[in-house]
Amino acid sequence: MYKLKRTGTMELFYALGLVSVSVSSPSVAHTALLWLSAALRGCALIAGTLVTFGRPVPVLIRSIAVYSLLPAVFETGSVVLSGQGSWCDRPGDARCWMMCAGSSVAAALFWELSIPETSGDSEGEEEEKQKHKSRVLFIRVLRLFRPDYLLLLGGLIFLSLAVICEMFIPFYTGRVIDILRTRYQSSEFLSALLLMSLFSLGSSVSAGCRGGLLLCAIGSYTCRIKVKLFQALTKQEIGFFETIKTGEITSRLSKDTKLMGMTVCLNVNVLLRTFIKTLGMILLMLSLSWKLTFLILMETPITGLIQSIYDKKYQRLTLALQDSIASANNAANEVVSGIRVVRSFNSERHEARRYDRILQDMGSIKNRRDTVRAIYLLARRLTGLSMQVLMMFYSRTLIQTGQMTTGNLVSFILYHSDLGDNIRTLTYIFGDMLNSVGAAGKVFEYLDRTPKISTDGKLRPDQLRGHVSFSNLTFAYPSNPSRTVLQDFNLELKPGEMTALVGLSGEGKSTCVSLLERLYEHEDGNGHILLDSEPLKSYDHQYFHKKVVVVSQEPVLFSGSIRDNIAYGLTECSLDEIQEAARNANAHDFIVQLERGYDTEVSEGGGQLSKSERQRIAIARALVRQPQVLILDEITSSLDSESEHKVQQSLANRPNQTLLVIAHRLKTIEKADQIVVVLAGKVQEKGTHQELMAMKGSYYKLRENFNSPQ
Numbered sequence: 001m002y003k004l005k006r007t008g009t010m011e012l013f014y015a016l017g018l019v020s021v022s023v024s025s026p027s028v029a030h031t032a033l034l035w036l037s038a039a040l041r042g043c044a045l046i047a048g049t050l051v052t053f054g055r056p057v058p059v060l061i062r063s064i065a066v067y068s069l070l071p072a073v074f075e076t077g078s079v080v081l082s083g084q085g086s087w088c089d090r091p092g093d094a095r096c097w098m099m100c101a102g103s104s105v106a107a108a109l110f111w112e113l114s115i116p117e118t119s120g121d122s123e124g125e126e127e128e129k130q131k132h133k134s135r136v137l138f139i140r141v142l143r144l145f146r147p148d149y150l151l152l153l154g155g156l157i158f159l160s161l162a163v164i165c166e167m168f169i170p171f172y173t174g175r176v177i178d179i180l181r182t183r184y185q186s187s188e189f190l191s192a193l194l195l196m197s198l199f200s201l202g203s204s205v206s207a208g209c210r211g212g213l214l215l216c217a218i219g220s221y222t223c224r225i226k227v228k229l230f231q232a233l234t235k236q237e238i239g240f241f242e243t244i245k246t247g248e249i250t251s252r253l254s255k256d257t258k259l260m261g262m263t264v265c266l267n268v269n270v271l272l273r274t275f276i277k278t279l280g281m282i283l284l285m286l287s288l289s290w291k292l293t294f295l296i297l298m299e300t301p302i303t304g305l306i307q308s309i310y311d312k313k314y315q316r317l318t319l320a321l322q323d324s325i326a327s328a329n330n331a332a333n334e335v336v337s338g339i340r341v342v343r344s345f346n347s348e349r350h351e352a353r354r355y356d357r358i359l360q361d362m363g364s365i366k367n368r369r370d371t372v373r374a375i376y377l378l379a380r381r382l383t384g385l386s387m388q389v390l391m392m393f394y395s396r397t398l399i400q401t402g403q404m405t406t407g408n409l410v411s412f413i414l415y416h417s418d419l420g421d422n423i424r425t426l427t428y429i430f431g432d433m434l435n436s437v438g439a440a441g442k443v444f445e446y447l448d449r450t451p452k453i454s455t456d457g458k459l460r461p462d463q464l465r466g467h468v469s470f471s472n473l474t475f476a477y478p479s480n481p482s483r484t485v486l487q488d489f490n491l492e493l494k495p496g497e498m499t500a501l502v503g504l505s506g507e508g509k510s511t512c513v514s515l516l517e518r519l520y521e522h523e524d525g526n527g528h529i530l531l532d533s534e535p536l537k538s539y540d541h542q543y544f545h546k547k548v549v550v551v552s553q554e555p556v557l558f559s560g561s562i563r564d565n566i567a568y569g570l571t572e573c574s575l576d577e578i579q580e581a582a583r584n585a586n587a588h589d590f591i592v593q594l595e596r597g598y599d600t601e602v603s604e605g606g607g608q609l610s611k612s613e614r615q616r617i618a619i620a621r622a623l624v625r626q627p628q629v630l631i632l633d634e635i636t637s638s639l640d641s642e643s644e645h646k647v648q649q650s651l652a653n654r655p656n657q658t659l660l661v662i663a664h665r666l667k668t669i670e671k672a673d674q675i676v677v678v679l680a681g682k683v684q685e686k687g688t689h690q691e692l693m694a695m696k697g698s699y700y701k702l703r704e705n706f707n708s709p710q
């Protein structure tokens with residue numbers, strides 16, 4: 001006769017009439033009673049904490065939940081597995097009480113150490129927002145896959161087929177063993193063997209097709225995103241490139257776009273495959289022995305928790321290690337590139353010590369990472385081993401009582417060894433998916449960015465005179481907004497006239513050119529720049545850059561032939577036009593002397609040409625467009641006098657062109673119609689050479705300085 005002892009909380013329930021059932025053996029009623037008492041005990045204790053603290057304390061709630069539920073879980077487990085009750089069938093038993101109290105404290109401690117509470121509401125909200133953002137990003141990444149839906153669908157179908165086939169292989173392995181162990185019937189044996197081979201073949205073929213289709217989808221997706229991102233980047237204003245490091249941009253283009261593709265394809269592939277496989281395996285295991293399945297599933301939360309803690313810690317340390325490797329490389333690079341300074345300041349020892357310190361830091365991070373991995377492997381092995389021992393022990397009883405065959409056990413063991421791996425993969429993939437979605441976030445940030453300088457202008461007049469006026473212009477660079485570079489700047493460039501900007505270095509001459517080229521834009525209300533009385537932004541982007549062309553101080557050439565470089569950006573340009581422009585820039589003669597003439601490949605940056613040759617190609621590139629406004633920013637420094645003469649002659653052949661020249665060699669601009677001296681971002685003086693010399697002001701002083709022996 002089984003009686004509940006009237007102890008503790010149970011006495012209270014008893015008194016309230018909630019517990020009054022007596023059962024002679026473990027039964028459904030007894031189990032229900034245990035669960036009811038667990039629920040009531042939990043509610044009473046939680047109510048007690050609420051009254052005491054006035055608010056729910058998560059750590060206490062968790063401990064109470066474990067403490068209250070454990071006896072019922074333990075007892076139910078014992079009844080299900082062995083058919084006998086444990087010492088928890090008597091609620092007052094000290095062993096049960098101690099086990100529950102100890103386990104709940106251990107569980108609470110384990111939880112607190114591994115998954116600490118967030119410190120405040122704002123952090124919780126932040127986390128929630130982050131999750132929401134990740135979900136939104138994930139959907140966006142998925143949507144961009146639209147053109148590859150067919151490939152993806154095919155991949156997913158083959159994925160499911162591969163998984164289903166794979167799942168049946170251990171099942172038929174067990175069957176074959178059973179047939180061999182018991183009365184052997186060749187037809188049964190052969191059919192089991194045939195099915196096993198068919199499933200193996202099906203799984204291999206489907207896995208191959210799945211891999212191929214998904215890789216195709218990733219390739220096409222990554223390529224599409226790269227092009228989109230590249231287009232978005234090239235539309236950005238120059239100020240954007242000054243605030244973002246080149247490394248960051250290239251990393252978005254190469255690494256993050258690839259990660260985005262992986263997010264959906266590889267992770268979803270692995271996730272789905274593992275998920276379907278896990279589910280299927282659990283179903284098959286249940287069909288083999290539901291009791292044994294129930295036993296081994298108890299391991300799942302522990303494996304999941306261990307894996308998730310390990311992933312978080314390991315990832316953090318891996319990132320730290322990467323940073324540390326990068327700083328060690330930086331330190332070495334710095335010393336190697338600046339070895340002359342290091343040597344002449346006798347700081348070899350100092351640098352060696354610095355490098356050693358960085359390496360030691362790196363070593364310590366590496367050790368910590370390896371320790372975490374060792375502990376993880378140990379914990380994983382121990383859990384797996386304990387579960388295997390338990391499983392073997394229990395399966396012996398099941399086989400002896402005829403509830404299971406040896407073949408079933410073999411299948412079961414094969415499934416079990418896979419199950420642990422699958423659960424680990426599932427937990428890992430979730431973390432990895434968040435990482436990849438983070439990469440997508442950075443790519444979308446650039447994709448969504450609206451350039452600060454618009455290119456929506458529509459104006460394309462048939463006739464452009466090329467009259468430019470800067471009026472009351474005030475400007476500061478976006479990267480240094482507190483420093484005004486141009487202040488109330490006024491300047492007029494007339495068609496058919498040559499204007500020269502002169503002045504000391506850093507006074508604002510190139511800034512005028514950058515503004516006229518629309519590389520930067522002044523803020524509204526800070527003056528105007530008008531071209532034929534219209535603001536620059538109202539002109540069509542392509543039209544504008546065909547009519548207003550600059551040749552800058554540093555000639556930039558791109559990889560491709562010389563011909564491509566001269567016709568750069570023009571859709572239609574004949575070889576005659578190219579050669580004509582090259583002649584005017586005094587580049588034709590040296591080009592035809594090259595082995596492949598105009599088809600000579602220019603390496604990136606034009607490395608194998610001299611600066612003067614590169615400059616002449618850059619001038620030809622400007623002249624071939626027959627611009628209405630031509631800007632030459634300090635080009636004469638890299639030209640010999642013959643080339644300079646030739647260029648001046650060809651410019652004289654276009655009498656209606658507006659010409660703006662920046663020059664340090666003042667001799668070259670004496671013939672200019674207007675010379676403007678720029679000082680501290682303002683127009684200091686203007687006039688012809690003769691007028692300015694007669695004034696004996698800033699221009700005169702510049703000339704004097706220029707002519708005086710250094």
Ligand SMILES: Nc1ncnc2c1ncn2[C@@H]1O[C@H](COP(=O)(O)OP(=O)(O)OP(=O)(O)O)[C@@H](O)[C@H]1O
Nearest residue numbers: 242477479480485504505506507508509510511512
């Ligand atoms: N991209 C930039 N971002 C921030 N400040 C800049 C930038 N470019 C130039 N400046 C600053 O603006 C000022 C004017 O520079 P600018 O290049 O227009 O002078 P400059 O007269 O053309 O000089 P130089 O003759 O040496 O080319 C300088 O003080 C310079 O430091």
